[in-house]
Amino acid sequence: MNDEKLFVGVDGGGTRCRVRIETADGQMIGEGEAGPSNSRLGAARVYYEIEKACVLALQQAGRGREDFSRLHVGLGLAGLGLERELHNMLSFKHSFASVCGATDAYTACLGAHTGRDGGILILGTGSCALGIVEGKTINVGGWGFEISDHAGGAQLGLSAVRSALFAYEGCRPETDLTRAIMKHFNNDPEEMVKWAEKAEPHQYGAFAPLIFDSADQEDPLAKRLVAKAVYEASSMIQSLLDQGVQRVSLMGSVSRRIGPRLPDDLRQVLTEPQGDAMDGGILMVKSRTPNTGVSACES
Incomplete structure (x- = not known):
């Protein structure tokens, strides 16, 4: 249990933040939702909303904030197409085990086509x-x-x-x-x-x-x-x-x-999309092989 890794897909935009948490074998732990999380709102506010959503998702499995240190997070956020926004999000002192970041469009495309070629319009x-x-x-x-x-x-x-x-x-x-x-x-x-x-x-x-x-x-x-x-x-x-x-x-x-x-x-x-941006965020953080200029990781 102490070595358990949990994977989080985050879909963050101008209206709301959604998260999905899964185990390493793909079993869903729970989902949560919080407020706006466009990266341009500032890293502190965005992580605050993500943490709120993660707490709600963990509560569905009888878990709590003590599991944050097990969470490997794939951020798909509006605004992360700008290098400065990506840097700000990844360099911010967060509560998670690790964080990967990309635009919400990138993770949405990964999720929609299960990692295969294709396109999306959000x-x-x-x-x-x-x-x-x-x-x-x-x-x-x-x-x-x-x-x-x-x-x-x-x-x-x-x-x-x-x-x-x-x-x-x-x-x-x-x-x-x-x-x-x-x-x-x-x-x-x-x-x-x-x-x-x-x-x-x-x-x-x-x-x-x-x-x-x-x-x-x-x-x-x-x-x-x-x-x-x-x-x-x-x-x-x-x-x-x-x-x-x-x-x-x-x-x-x-x-x-x-x-x-x-x-x-x-x-x-x-x-029809096969999955969503949260699925794409989980795919990204599990693979931890982001494309340069599109996404990046921090541990």
């Missing part, structure tokens, strides 16, 4: 596409809310909030969507400003379901915003195909609303 709060072809990693997007995250929920929400305020001030036609968003802020632009000063991407992304529902109800603004997101998602998939990827799995909450809207020729290359 559409959640943010977005990122990634492919693995004969050992080569192909990255598309994933550069953060400010300049990237095309077709993600946060960008959809930001566009809708901006448009709602513009319409409220008489600069464009109001729609049911703009009125619903303004009502959320009590029709008070100053309240919107105070909210926006502190809002994180996942808070913008919370408007995504309303936008898709409004598009289904023929709201003209919502239809334009969703059409733009579909175009962006299509462009990311096409970029993977142009670089040699032959099959792509869609992942993330927003993908369930965008997938059926994709062009027919792109839907033909879509395959």
Whole structure:
């Protein structure tokens, strides 16, 4: 028992952190969930959320924090495509036996295709596409809310909030969507400003379901915003195909609303994922052979 190794797959994004813990022979110990864990939120906050999720997962097997020293963790985190973020996460003084790190897209791709060649497009709060072809990693997007995250929920929400305020001030036609968003802020632009000063991407992304529902109800603004997101998602998939990827799995909450809207020729290359980013994180930490520039390990 003292030599027991436990393996943890972490799927961390702008909205939540999920973990799965397995034994060396693949038996699941438990799963847990905690708050946002994009690496750009800072290593201290991210590890705090991961530890909370691990405690919940261990409790399902009657275990506790005393088992942290047995945990070998495969981090799949949004934001880890930046070398500085990867360094910050791996150099932080953590409570685990060892840690491997990579982008959530990389571990999601490993999990989706059980370590074989393929590609993924994650559409959640943010977005990122990634492919693995004969050992080569192909990255598309994933550069953060400010300049990237095309077709993600946060960008959809930001566009809708901006448009709602513009319409409220008489600069464009109001729609049911703009009125619903303004009502959320009590029709008070100053309240919107105070909210926006502190809002994180996942808070913008919370408007995504309303936008898709409004598009289904023929709201003209919502239809334009969703059409733009579909175009962006299509462009990311096409970029993977142009670089040699032959099959792509869609992942993330927003993908369930965008997938059926994709062009027919792109839907033909879509395959159901065989696993998720947590599975990929466990595969990565068990193999401990990460690709340079994509992931790294620390013991």
